[in-house]
Amino acid sequence: MMSHEHNAAGAAHGNVKQYTIGFILSVILTIIPFGMVMAGGFSRGLLVAVIAITAIAQVLIQLVYFLHMNSSSEQRWNVIAFVYTIVCIAVLLIGSVWIMNYLHLNMMI
Known part of the structure; x- marks a missing residue:
């Protein structure tokens, strides 16, 4: 097998x-x-x-x-696409929290 x-x-x-x-x-x-x-x-x-x-x-x-998913050459593009997706989601989430926090601080003034 x-x-x-x-x-x-x-x-x-x-x-x-x-x-x-x-x-x-x-x-x-x-x-x-x-x-x-x-x-x-x-x-x-x-x-x-x-x-x-x-x-x-x-x-x-x-x-x-x-x-x-592994480090083989067959899976390289899948891993790259996955990492890109994680980075985009992280930027979106962290940026959203940062903006909301900034707006919250400005509303308190």
């Missing part, structure tokens, strides 16, 4: 082992914060930190195991 199969467009697809590993890691990264919230007794700061860290890890797992 080949580790990667290609369709007509040249896109690589994973095998059952990769999908299973990705699924198990995703479930674990979902259960950890859920269990902490349901158990209670943790500080709010710790819960927010754990949720944020597991969310970022979850996104990376999804990108690698299900969308097959």
Whole structure:
């Protein structure tokens, strides 16, 4: 069995082992914060930190195991497009917060 199969467009697809590993890691990264919230007794700061860290890890797992983004030459344009999208969203969000904060400060005068 080949580790990667290609369709007509040249896109690589994973095998059952990769999908299973990705699924198990995703479930674990979902259960950890859920269990902490349901158990209670943790500080709010710790819960927010754990949720944020597991969310970022979850996104990376999804990108690698299900969308097959990696540093191979076949995926280079997909990775570049993804990074460009993240930069655009970050500029939009940070710029919006900055403008709203600036307007709020000017309205208080």
